Each structure stands twice: as C-alpha cells, then as structure tokens.
Amino acid sequence: MTLSVAMQHRFDGFELNVAFEAPTGITVLFGRSGAGKSTIIDAVAGLLRPETGRIVSDGEVLFDSTTGETTPPHRRRVGYIFQDARLFPHLTVRQNLGYGRWFAPKTAPREDLGRIVDLLGIGHLLARRPAHLSGGERQRVAIGRALLASPRIILADEPLAALDEQRKAEILPYFERLRDEVSVPILYVSHAAAEVARIATTVVALSNGRVARQGPAADVLSDPAITPIGVRAAGAMLDAQVTQHHNDGLTTLETAGAKLLLPRVTQPPGTHVRVWIEAQDVMLATQRPSGISALNVLKVRVNELRFGAGPGVLVQLAFGDAMLLSRITRRSADALSLAPGAEVFAVLKAVSVARDAIGERPNA
Known part of the structure; x- marks a missing residue:
C-alpha cells in the first residue's frame, strides 16, 4: 500500500508546496516547527482542504482539486494518533479500544483485538481507566484504538512530544513493532533526529514548506546538505x-x-x-x-x-x-x-x- 501526496497551500507569509510517496512502513515528515508537517497531516486526514493538489491512498483518490473530488474525513479510514492520547476518561481501556472498532467500516478487514493487545503489551491494562495510566501507557492505548479502526493510513502527529525521556524510551519499541508488523503506511511527524533514526523507513525532509530530500532514512539523515532542524542536531x-x-x-x-x-x-x-x-x-x-x-x-x-x-x-x-x-x-x-x-x-x-x-x- 502507498500514500501519494502532492499539494500546495498558502497561509499568511508561508507557502507549502510538496510532493512525496509514503510506502508501507513509517514515513517521517522531518523538519523544524513551522515547516508544514502538521498541515500535510491535516490535509491527508481531510481536516484541511489544500488550495491545489491530489492525495491518493492505495489507488483511491481522497482529494483532487482538478476534479473537485473530496472524500469526507470520516470515510478516509484514517487512524490519527495525537500528541496527547485523547482517551475517554469515563471508559476503561477495553472500552476505549472498542470505540475504535465501532468506527471501522463493516466491509473493512477486522483487526484482531487480541493481536493488537499483545502487540502493544496492554493486556494488563484493559480494566483500568485513563486516569490510572502513565503517559506512555495512554499513548499505547491510543495507538491500539487507531489500529482497531481498520485504517488504511495511520497519522501520528508528534506522538511522543508530550512525554518525558523515560516514557519516550518506553514507547519507541512499540512504534518499531508497528513499522514492522502493520501493513499500512504510517505518516509520522517529528523534529527529533534520534527518534527519526530509530523508527523511520522513509524520511521526507522539509524546509520552509518544500521537500529538501526524500528517501531511505540512512541516505537522507547522513547527507550533510540536509539539516532540516539545524546543524547542531546533525x-x-x-x-x-x-x-x-x-x-x-x-x-x-x-x-x-x-x-x-x-x-x-x-x-x-x-x-x-x-x-x-x-x-x-x-x-x-x-x-x-x-x-x-x-x-x-x-x-x-x-x-x-x-x-x-x-x-x-x-x-x-x-x-x-x-x-x-x-x-x-x-x-x-x-x-x-x-x-x-x-x-x-x-x-x-x-x-x-x-x-x-x-x-x-x-x-x-
């Protein structure tokens, strides 16, 4: 499965003009704050309508400014993982996971709850409510909820930004497992170089609203001309x-x-x-x-x-x-x-x- 994105959009004092392919695995949108990463994520999710462009998921057109075709957000089968987990506080972990399944289309392939629970190591948390979870545990439940919605795209907008270093270290291995075991493209936003190096299969380096370079993680990250977050982090x-x-x-x-x-x-x-x-x-x-x-x-x-x-x-x-x-x-x-x-x-x-x-x- 592949996600294809080509879009142009203008804000006051800023113009985004990008085109890239995101294959199965984790494609990281990598760059400074304000480079356009979250704007791209929102456009793929259907939360923002680009001025011009075309977004295609596994052959299905989600947006095309030429034809006027636009798939509503709730029909795009997108699993969205936010910076904060956004779990329902009155529901248990099991019920929060079930909420994701409730939104999965009836015709979509169903993920097995037991497999997702094992993948994320949350079996012992199923009876708890979010208030009794650590930050890393909440994010793992949020990932599970997104997977159980049977998405064909997973969007992760700086999902570790709100976590301390210990919690980041706890959850990074689960994103490595997602990269290797989930068969849909994952579009992941980050400006942390070590995080990108650990999980990315593909890197799209963004600078001032443009793609500076895209390709395999090792090639992009070792290029001395590509320093999207500054040479101090090279x-x-x-x-x-x-x-x-x-x-x-x-x-x-x-x-x-x-x-x-x-x-x-x-x-x-x-x-x-x-x-x-x-x-x-x-x-x-x-x-x-x-x-x-x-x-x-x-x-x-x-x-x-x-x-x-x-x-x-x-x-x-x-x-x-x-x-x-x-x-x-x-x-x-x-x-x-x-x-x-x-x-x-x-x-x-x-x-x-x-x-x-x-x-x-x-x-x-």
Whole structure:
C-alpha cells in the first residue's frame, strides 16, 4: 500500500508546496516547527482542504482539486494518533479500544483485538481507566484504538512530544513493532533526529514548506546538505549487529566491517540494530590516536565537506558502505588539511551514544 501526496497551500507569509510517496512502513515528515508537517497531516486526514493538489491512498483518490473530488474525513479510514492520547476518561481501556472498532467500516478487514493487545503489551491494562495510566501507557492505548479502526493510513502527529525521556524510551519499541508488523503506511511527524533514526523507513525532509530530500532514512539523515532542524542536531544512522555483551556494562556492535563499543544495549547477540551518532560527538585525527580514553577509533575517508555561514563544517565520512557525519570548526578542517578523498580517523566516546539512540532495524 502507498500514500501519494502532492499539494500546495498558502497561509499568511508561508507557502507549502510538496510532493512525496509514503510506502508501507513509517514515513517521517522531518523538519523544524513551522515547516508544514502538521498541515500535510491535516490535509491527508481531510481536516484541511489544500488550495491545489491530489492525495491518493492505495489507488483511491481522497482529494483532487482538478476534479473537485473530496472524500469526507470520516470515510478516509484514517487512524490519527495525537500528541496527547485523547482517551475517554469515563471508559476503561477495553472500552476505549472498542470505540475504535465501532468506527471501522463493516466491509473493512477486522483487526484482531487480541493481536493488537499483545502487540502493544496492554493486556494488563484493559480494566483500568485513563486516569490510572502513565503517559506512555495512554499513548499505547491510543495507538491500539487507531489500529482497531481498520485504517488504511495511520497519522501520528508528534506522538511522543508530550512525554518525558523515560516514557519516550518506553514507547519507541512499540512504534518499531508497528513499522514492522502493520501493513499500512504510517505518516509520522517529528523534529527529533534520534527518534527519526530509530523508527523511520522513509524520511521526507522539509524546509520552509518544500521537500529538501526524500528517501531511505540512512541516505537522507547522513547527507550533510540536509539539516532540516539545524546543524547542531546533525548526525548519521548506522546499521549494526550486536555481537557481544561485556561484564563491564559495554556491548560490541559490528558495522560495515568495523567494531563499536557502546553502553550495554538490551538486544541479544545476533540482533540487527540501528545506531544514531550525533555529528558533534565525532572527532577527527589524521593519525591513529593513542593514550586516549575514547574506545572507538574508525579509519574513514572524507567524502564531502559542507561549509555553513558560521565557523562550523559538516564532514561526511565513508567507511565500508556506511556514512558518518562529523561537526568540527573551519579552523580544525584547515589545520587537518581535510579534503575529499583524505583518509583520517574518526574518534567516538562510547558514552556519547545514549541507549535510546539504539533501536531495532526494520525487517528486510
């Protein structure tokens, strides 16, 4: 199943003009606040009518400004997950889930309640009311309600924005499971780079109402020209495999023929994971350093340098078939005589990579 979006819409002082495809899996609309992400979500849901454009879900036209065709919101079979769960406080979890099923079209394939409950790990919550749930638990119930409405599109508008770091870490694995086990496109809004790296199969990077780039998450996130939320949050995503847990609390991962030591991850050896590494945490050296506390030293090749308006430089680094980004000063780049093709060493402290920056890789 695929969602196709092409739309133009103007507000005072802002014009949105985008076109992209969202296949099955999680397509993240990634960019700063005000880039147009929520406007796109509302247009797909039918809550906003674009001035011009065409929106098609699995071959069915939801909106076409040329023909005037518009499917009403309640007939679009959209599951909407908001920032706040918006559960009915007087209903139990089971009754809130049933509310989603009540809105599912009679002709639509029915999701099995037991499967959704198991998928989201909410079986022990069914008799509770929302007031007795944590923020993460409420969001899991809201996800279940959306799934039980038999949607052909799921829309998630910054669903983790209202949660603290602990609750975000609790719920991210459930979005990874949705990505891998639900067979409908999920359009997900975020401006958190590590979150995007963990869950996205496709990234649509937005800047000032335009698509800066779209494609597989690893390709878009490691592009030094694509910094939709600013260079301070730039980084790259690595595919890796857990190989060994150590008694001192570290884990060895293998990526692109190299080994990384990171704080212990929860996944067992053999698991394929994604690792988000921030560019500001990667140092560069022209010779292999010795006598330092950093545990990870990778031999890499400079692929591209991206100079900004300030004193910083984003350096794209290649090793094997993987890419890293390093954020350094122009002065450092000059001192190291960095240029495309130069071989250098990337240095990364193990403790620089937070545990919530490591997640399950999508199913192949």
